[in-house]
Amino acid sequence: MALVITGASVLGEKTADLYVDDAGRLVDEPPAGAQTLDADGLVALPGLVDLHTHLREPGREDAETILTGSRAAAIGGYAAVLAMANTSPVTDTAEAALRVFDLGREAGLVDVQPVGAVTKGLAGAELAELGLMARSRARVRVFSDDGKCVHDARVMRRALEYVKAFGGVVSQHAQDPTLAGPTACCHEGEISGRLGLPGWPGIAEEVIVARDVMLARHTASRVHIAHVSTAGSVEMVRWAKAQGIGVTAEVTPHHLLLTTDLLEGFDPTYKVNPPLRPAEDVEALRAALLDGTIDAVATDHAPHARHDKEHAFVDAAFGMLGLETALAVVRTAVPDLGWADVARVMSANPARIAGLAGHGSLDVGTPAHVVLVDPTASVTVDRDASVSLSRNNPWHGRSLTSRVVHTVYAGRVTVRDGVLVAP
Numbered sequence: 400m401a402l403v404i405t406g407a408s409v410l411g412e413k414t415a416d417l418y419v420d421d422a423g424r425l426v427d428e429p430p431a432g433a434q435t436l437d438a439d440g441l442v443a444l445p446g447l448v449d450l451h452t453h454l455r456e457p458g459r460e461d462a463e464t465i466l467t468g469s470r471a472a473a474i475g476g477y478a479a480v481l482a483m484a485n486t487s488p489v490t491d492t493a494e495a496a497l498r499v500f501d502l503g504r505e506a507g508l509v510d511v512q513p514v515g516a517v518t519k520g521l522a523g524a525e526l527a528e529l530g531l532m533a534r535s536r537a538r539v540r541v542f543s544d545d546g547k548c549v550h551d552a553r554v555m556r557r558a559l560e561y562v563k564a565f566g567g568v569v570s571q572h573a574q575d576p577t578l579a580g581p582t583a584c585c586h587e588g589e590i591s592g593r594l595g596l597p598g599w600p601g602i603a604e605e606v607i608v609a610r611d612v613m614l615a616r617h618t619a620s621r622v623h624i625a626h627v628s629t630a631g632s633v634e635m636v637r638w639a640k641a642q643g644i645g646v647t648a649e650v651t652p653h654h655l656l657l658t659t660d661l662l663e664g665f666d667p668t669y670k671v672n673p674p675l676r677p678a679e680d681v682e683a684l685r686a687a688l689l690d691g692t693i694d695a696v697a698t699d700h701a702p703h704a705r706h707d708k709e710h711a712f713v714d715a716a717f718g719m720l721g722l723e724t725a726l727a728v729v730r731t732a733v734p735d736l737g738w739a740d741v742a743r744v745m746s747a748n749p750a751r752i753a754g755l756a757g758h759g760s761l762d763v764g765t766p767a768h769v770v771l772v773d774p775t776a777s778v779t780v781d782r783d784a785s786v787s788l789s790r791n792n793p794w795h796g797r798s799l800t801s802r803v804v805h806t807v808y809a810g811r812v813t814v815r816d817g818v819l820v821a822p
């Protein structure tokens with residue numbers, strides 16, 4: 400059904416109606432027999448693209464499924480999500496990638512683009528079927544062992560060489576396991592010392608970022624740094640970009656707003672990988688997002704069942720929800736980021752990094768993926784209002800600026816007035 404979106408300010412600038420034809424594409428003439436979507440006073444942005452989502456299917460459907468995660472994405476204003484490979488079984492074959500891709504199609508709320516594992520079983524030793532995943536119908540372009548670091552430099556080098564053949568990219572979870580081992584559970588510093596929690600120092604991230612930008616230079620390939628969390632990593636990425644090295648980086652909403660002192664209460668909701676850092680790091684991440692050193696905001700939406708999260712801090716699972724709140728958190732954390740910049744870091748850049756065609760712009764002729772945002776709303780987050788299956792929501796009770804009102808995916812309204820339209 401054709402659609403006219405009326406009255407929105409496009410990228411926060413001039414007000415214009417947006418026209419969508421029967422085929423779900425943006426067109427420049429009002430289509431006949433169109434439905435109307437009232438967007439008076441709202442800001443229109445291209446549908447958001449998340450480079451880093453954990454959907455937990457297959458294997459942990461008690462925490463999230465491709466359908467429930469797609470719902471959370473639509474509510475958050477997303478039109479595409481990249482589904483991380485650390486499922487059970489791992490997405491390390493073309494067959495596994497196709498299963499995720501097809502379940503995403505069935506859910507029909509966002510494009511679910513599988514991320515392929517770099518190594519078989521995320522074990523860090525043998526490369527997975529990168530080429531077969533890339534050439535499959537799922538067209539995998541992003542490869543990651545996320546949750547684990549590709550620690551072996553030789554394996555990382557080979558992966559970077561391999562993905563060049565099809566314009567792929569390796570997304571690295573930068574955590575040197577010899578500097579931040581399996582028990583490391585919060586930022587190493589004054590607070591971890593006082594609370595007696597094993598620390599995860601910033602240097603464990605920075606040495607991998609430094610190594611990998613050099614490997615990207617050596618191989619003339621592309622590396623993407625997942626969830627950058629320290630000022631030192633930012634410095635390294637800035638330097639590498641100035642050298643013309645093929646590096647891109649993402650930051651999560653939570654690393655833009657939350658700091659390590661939240662751990663004083665030992666609440667495992669705030670346990671995440673990489674850990675929440677001190678205010679100086681948060682400041683550096685905001686500045687890097689504003690100046691373009693950091694290319695993208697990615698949620699690292701990491702749903703966990705209660706029985707995995709509700710433990711003593713050291714034993715609880717790492718990760719927090721993010722899809723439904725990402726845009727509002729970014730607006731709240733970095734109010735200087737204009738709407739065109741939000742579109743760049745949450746849609747255009749992630750689409751480009753992931754090689755996702757048809758996403759990232761509001762150009763005529765592209766599929767109509769549009770999010771309509773109330774720029775002035777102030778919303779108090781209620782974790783029980785979430786459509787995710789999990790409740791590990793670090794924003795519960797917080798007030799955030801701006802609200803996703805409607806989401807349009809391929810010309811179809813998936814969220815209207817903040818409420819999911821079936822399925």
Ligand SMILES: NC(=O)N[C@@H](CC(=O)O)C(=O)O
Pocket residue numbers: 453485545546547572670671672673699701702717718719
């Ligand atoms: N971010 C997290 O704390 N957890 C992620 C893994 C990851 O992104 O490293 C997860 O899969 O739960």
Ligand SMILES: [Zn+2]
Pocket residue numbers: 545546547572625626672673
């Ligand atoms: Zn990770």
Ligand SMILES: [Zn+2]
Pocket residue numbers: 451453483545546699701
């Ligand atoms: Zn992750």
